[in-house]
Amino acid sequence: MKLIWKFNLLLFGIFLLGFAIAGVVSWRVLQANAREEIVQNARLMMEAALSSRTYTTAQVKPLLDTQLKYVFLPQTVPAYAATELFNEMRKKHPDYVYKEATLNPTNPRDRASDWEADIVNVFRASPDNKEVVGERDTPTGRALYLARPIQATGTCLVCHSSIEVAPKTMVDLYGPANGFGWKMNEVIGAQVVSVPMSVPIARANQTFRTFMLSLAGVFIVTFLLLDAMLHVMVIRRVTRLAKAADQVSLGHMDASEFKARSRDEIGVLTEAIGRMKTSLVQAMKMLES
Ligand code: HEC
Numbered sequence: 001m002k003l004i005w006k007f008n009l010l011l012f013g014i015f016l017l018g019f020a021i022a023g024v025v026s027w028r029v030l031q032a033n034a035r036e037e038i039v040q041n042a043r044l045m046m047e048a049a050l051s052s053r054t055y056t057t058a059q060v061k062p063l064l065d066t067q068l069k070y071v072f073l074p075q076t077v078p079a080y081a082a083t084e085l086f087n088e089m090r091k092k093h094p095d096y097v098y099k100e101a102t103l104n105p106t107n108p109r110d111r112a113s114d115w116e117a118d119i120v121n122v123f124r125a126s127p128d129n130k131e132v133v134g135e136r137d138t139p140t141g142r143a144l145y146l147a148r149p150i151q152a153t154g155t156c157l158v159c160h161s162s163i164e165v166a167p168k169t170m171v172d173l174y175g176p177a178n179g180f181g182w183k184m185n186e187v188i189g190a191q192v193v194s195v196p197m198s199v200p201i202a203r204a205n206q207t208f209r210t211f212m213l214s215l216a217g218v219f220i221v222t223f224l225l226l227d228a229m230l231h232v233m234v235i236r237r238v239t240r241l242a243k244a245a246d247q248v249s250l251g252h253m254d255a256s257e258f259k260a261r262s263r264d265e266i267g268v269l270t271e272a273i274g275r276m277k278t279s280l281v282q283a284m285k286m287l288e289s
Contacts, residue, residue: 003238007230008223015219019212026211034197034204035144039133042146042195045086049098049191052085053078072169079110082191095140095196100150102189106160106179116147116192123149123187132190141198147190152182160188237266241273248277253284 061076074080079100086098101116112120119132132147152160159166160182182188244256258274260267 004227004230004235008227011223011226015223019215019219022215023212027208030204030208031201034200037200038144038195038197039146042133042144042193045096045098045193045195046146046148046191049082049086049193052082056081068167068169070169072167072173074107074173080107083110095138095143095194097143097192097194099192099194100189101147101192102150102179104178104181104188106174108178110189112189116190119145119147119192120149120187120190123147123190127187135197138194138196141196142201143194144197145192145194147192149187150189150191152184152186152188154184157182157184233264234266237270241266241270245273248280253277253281 056076056078060081064073064076067073068076082098083100086096090096099116100110101112101120102110103112103117103120105111115136119134122132123129130148133144135142135144137143157165159170160179162180163171163176166180241258244258247256258270258277260270260274
């Protein structure tokens with residue numbers, strides 16, 4: 001096998017290995033970053049929901065307490081406020097979803113779907129679990145969901161324990177069928193935030209492609225440069241030297257000059273062969289005379 005082939009094969013192997021390792025590592029890092037960004041988005045949405053809940057309880061409800069005796073205003077309910085806030089947002093960003101998924105909801109729109117009910121049951125089974133993060137396929141693409149449990153406390157039972165205890169105006173509005181019978185400290189549902197994954201993932205994929213293409217570009221240029229250098233600095237000179245030595249071996253003593261232009265290893269070898277030729281010529285002259 002020619003030297004250049006051996007060299008190229010080795011170089012190609014090294015490049016391929018480096019390319020694969022860089023590919024796997026950067027892919028993992030980029031995907032992890034993208035996912036982290038999505039989780040961060042979801043957490044931010046969760047915090048916004050919690051803030052709107054707190055705001056409603058602390059600032060809106062006290063103002064309307066007297067009103068509530070005559071007519072029940074859902075606007076004073078934190079769950080309603082948070083859900084409505086995100087419904088407004090969904091008009092512009094339909095892929096972002098917030099839901100107070102509840103097993104036995106007062107408002108049927110909050111009823112947990114199958115996959116949400118599974119999450120609620122995870123929280124019910126392990127009270128120490130305060131957050132669940134997962135991924136699922138939706139009609140608009142893959143989405144990441146983040147869920148936190150909703151627990152019923154003493155204040156909640158005023159409205160959610162039984163029809164007798166609940167404000168009459170509320171029962172009038174929502175009916176007696178749903179949203180009652182919640183127990184103290186029971187996990188009755190989960191706040192579920194759903195964030196689309198497509199945009200950050202697409203951006204990560206784009207970055208990955210650009211990185212791998214530029215890496216391939218650097219590899220190809222290095223490859224070509226090394227090949228050219230090998231050809232000029234080694235192969236061409238060794239071939240010339242071999243040809244000249246060949247001529248000498250056939251007896252054509254003055255066919256070529258053994259002049260080295262550089263003092264590198266091949267230059268030294270050229271000069272050594274040159275001296276050898278000179279000695280050979282002298283020895284032959286001595287023999288002839
Ligand atoms: C003044 C009565 C009242 C109190 C107090 C109250 N809720 Fe509600 N809650 C409601 C009403 C009414 C709804 C339905 C709102 C709607 O139409 O979306 C509701 C809805 C919810 C929902 C959404 C699921 C559903 O039932 O539709 C959750 C979750 C919830 N409440 C949890 C709580 C928790 C937790 C507390 C205590 C911290 C609490 N609620 C206190 C009246 C109340």
